[in-house]
Amino acid sequence: METATLNEIYPGTQSFKEILYTRTSCRGFLETPVSDNIITSVLEDAQLAPSNCNTQPWETHIVSGDKLNELSEALIKENNAGRFSPDFTFDTNEYHADHKERYFNLAETMYGAFGVAREDKEGRKAAADLNYRFFNAPHVAIPFMPSFGDNVRVGGDIGMYGQTFLLSLTAHGLAGIPQTALGFFAGTIREILNVPDEMKMLFGISFGYADPDAPGNSFKMKREPIAKTVVFHK
Numbered sequence: 131m132e133t134a135t136l137n138e139i140y141p142g143t144q145s146f147k148e149i150l151y152t153r154t155s156c157r158g159f160l161e162t163p164v165s166d167n168i169i170t171s172v173l174e175d176a177q178l179a180p181s182n183c184n185t186q187p188w189e190t191h192i193v194s195g196d197k198l199n200e201l202s203e204a205l206i207k208e209n210n211a212g213r214f215s216p217d218f219t220f221d222t223n224e225y226h227a228d229h230k231e232r233y234f235n236l237a238e239t240m241y242g243a244f245g246v247a248r249e250d251k252e253g254r255k256a257a258a259d260l261n262y263r264f265f266n267a268p269h270v271a272i273p274f275m276p277s278f279g280d281n282v283r284v285g286g287d288i289g290m291y292g293q294t295f296l297l298s299l300t301a302h303g304l305a306g307i308p309q310t311a312l313g314f315f316a317g318t319i320r321e322i323l324n325v326p327d328e329m330k331m332l333f334g335i336s337f338g339y340a341d342p343d344a345p346g347n348s349f350k351m352k353r354e355p356i357a358k359t360v361v362f363h364k
């Protein structure tokens with residue numbers, strides 16, 4: 131049996147480095163839907179993510195079309211009413227030192243790109259609320275996970291899955307954004323998608339074709355040099 135080359139699988143494919151450096155969180159999508167074939171190809175790639183004991187603890191729901199509109203309306207309503215239903219706690223006040231600084235830097239860069247001033251609370255809310263319109267994306271992927279023990283390991287597996295999914299999107303000429311903001315309404319999302327309570331969620335990934343002119347896509351977050359994040363032992 132002949133083995134397909136990478137270029138046959140993804141015609142015009144980029145190198146790993148190109149894909150890695152091109153991937154960025156997309157906060158503005160074109161309405162153009164992604165074909166079922168391409169979505170299937172991304173899902174097959176994501177399926178190659180490693181997981182503890184090869185448990186593959188993800189059940190991914192892909193939401194599009196009318197169902198996506200229904201979900202968006204419910205999320206906007208719940209968000210405006212302050213009715214949060216997360217499976218896991220999340221408090222940015224817990225960030226400290228370098229992590230807090232990086233978080234502030236992201237907030238300033240992102241709200242700056244949307245033209246919102248630091249003290250403009252309403253403007254900030256309006257920009258944050260774009261999460262619940264999926265930044266105009268035609269699709270969202272929601273990887274649900276079963277609950278095991280304190281859920282840390284299964285959460286790690288979902289992270290591996292998410293990054294593989296995101297890199298595959300990039301390799302297919304698409305873009306995506308992981309969204310903890312969606313996880314704040316895990317209960318609402320489960321209800322609308324008819325998912326049992328036993329299945330938990332951390333984040334969703336809105337995806338589609340990036341709108342190059344969207345203000346939310348006008349910046350790229352930098353990373354620390356590895357000297358700040360790596361310790362070598364010999």
Ligand SMILES: Cc1cc2nc3c(=O)[nH]c(=O)nc-3n(C[C@H](O)[C@H](O)[C@H](O)COP(=O)(O)O)c2cc1C
Nearest residue numbers: 153154155236261307308309310311312333350351
């Ligand atoms: C698990 C996870 C959840 C995230 N949740 C959100 C979110 O709710 N809204 C948002 O705008 N960005 C979200 N992000 C995107 C991060 O802000 C982004 O990854 C970070 O700033 C680095 O930028 P980059 O992804 O463009 O390299 C999330 C990222 C991850 C990994």
